Amino acid sequence: MRQMTALVKPASSLCNLKCSYCFYCDEANEREKNIDTIMSAETAENLIKKMFDFCGTNSSLTFMFQGGEPLLAGHGFFESFIETAETNRTEGSIINYTLQTNGTLIDEEYCRIFKENNFLIGVSLDGKKALHDKYRDLSFDNAMKGIELLKKHSVDFNILSVITAETDAYDLYNFYIENGFRDVQPIYCLDPLNGEKAEYSLNAKQLARFKKRLFNKWFAEVSKGNHFYVRDFDNLLSLLTKGVAEQCGASGRCNAQLVVESDGTCYPCDFYCLDKFECLNINKADINDILNCEGLKSFFEYEEEKNSLCPTCPVRSVCGGGCKRYRSLYNQLEGYCPQMDFIMHAIEKLREIRGN
Ligand code: SF4
Ligand code: SF4
Ligand code: SF4
Numbered sequence: 001m002r003q004m005t006a007l008v009k010p011a012s013s014l015c016n017l018k019c020s021y022c023f024y025c026d027e028a029n030e031r032e033k034n035i036d037t038i039m040s041a042e043t044a045e046n047l048i049k050k051m052f053d054f055c056g057t058n059s060s061l062t063f064m065f066q067g068g069e070p071l072l073a074g075h076g077f078f079e080s081f082i083e084t085a086e087t088n089r090t091e092g093s094i095i096n097y098t099l100q101t102n103g104t105l106i107d108e109e110y111c112r113i114f115k116e117n118n119f120l121i122g123v124s125l126d127g128k129k130a131l132h133d134k135y136r137d138l139s140f141d142n143a144m145k146g147i148e149l150l151k152k153h154s155v156d157f158n159i160l161s162v163i164t165a166e167t168d169a170y171d172l173y174n175f176y177i178e179n180g181f182r183d184v185q186p187i188y189c190l191d192p193l194n195g196e197k198a199e200y201s202l203n204a205k206q207l208a209r210f211k212k213r214l215f216n217k218w219f220a221e222v223s224k225g226n227h228f229y230v231r232d233f234d235n236l237l238s239l240l241t242k243g244v245a246e247q248c249g250a251s252g253r254c255n256a257q258l259v260v261e262s263d264g265t266c267y268p269c270d271f272y273c274l275d276k277f278e279c280l281n282i283n284k285a286d287i288n289d290i291l292n293c294e295g296l297k298s299f300f301e302y303e304e305e306k307n308s309l310c311p312t313c314p315v316r317s318v319c320g321g322g323c324k325r326y327r328s329l330y331n332q333l334e335g336y337c338p339q340m341d342f343i344m345h346a347i348e349k350l351r352e353i354r355g356n
Helices: 025-031 041-054 075-088 108-116 130-134 140-152 167-180 204-223 231-242 287-291 296-299 324-330 338-356
Strands: 003-007 060-065 094-101 118-123 156-164 184-189 258-260
Touching: 003 041, 041 060, 041 075, 060 075, 075 094, 075 108, 108 140, 130 140, 140 296, 156 167, 167 204, 184 204, 204 231, 204 296, 204 324, 204 338, 231 258, 231 338, 324 338
Parallel strands: 003 060, 003 258, 060 094, 094 118, 118 156, 156 184
Antiparallel strands: none
16 A cells, blocks of 8 residues: 655645744745745645545545644635535545644634544643643633534544743653643654844753653553553654664654645745755646656765764663754764663663563
8 A cells, every 4th residue: 555645735834823833834934936825726636636536446534734823724725625625536545634733723613623623733832821821822721712612513533732941851751641631742843943042041950951851751651551642752762672763863864755835836844945955736736746856865865964973872872863953962062862861761761661
């Protein structure tokens, strides 16, 4: 079965919020080309048809809607997208949908669309109200209302939390438990691409401390047999037990991502939607040409310097130097790697879980 994923941006970097640390606004501001439209039905159709042409019958296609805020595209966009995907679905093929949202635009109609089409929704929520509101444009109450609607309609969802210098791991853990959030993904806040130091971004020591403390809570919970999915930790466990991880970069290698902006322009990775890595446009090129274009090649050739400890690192087999966007953080202090610090802390306990 051929599998393919596209990270689709129906509203590109357009958003109804102005979060202080928004990494995608940062990327979009670095580009010369301003893409601020809603994806047309024609572009959506080209993407869907070309993916099915490329994958053939009995394939598994995943459309991951992200932004900006993808729900700005409107109910009609998603209904039309789903209808076009159904019309073009090849024999024996499966279609999966996920969508990452700030949660504030979720309404009854969206919930109906999500439920009927088995969407998995990711909602951004950084913890308790005061912390969330500080950088996320006072959006806590509306995001929680969105979550209540998802629960009411039994829509599957998980929580994505941006971890800043102010996030306390125990507070966040308690917040998850109090609200019954047991499928979570921490995203570690980085400095902007121009290298300026931001007040919200983590430094190397803060990163290691946060991960170790959250890990301790997670381990105590899963040791009791309670389900609690934390993406980093479960990926590390999967690397240890099966030698594979679903999270891009977990083992230090880039996978080609097909990021599709609203005008059809493609990029190789959500962290690097930049002019120098611009790929061909889905309205003008086939998938095969995009996967072999200069933008994608230059992305794979581009390297961020690895930590000088990598060659002799005792946990290299389950890290491989990490995702290249995070290497500036891993490299911050001479003779120290926060990821090594964390993995050394966690690895024996993970082996205990593996042994159970
Ligand atoms: S909700 Fe997401 S896309 Fe919108 S400004 Fe905040 S971080 Fe950026
Ligand atoms: S930079 Fe990171 S997220 Fe992007 S493709 Fe590479 S490993 Fe994956
Ligand atoms: S843990 Fe740090 S030192 Fe070890 S391989 Fe990963 S990035 Fe390199």
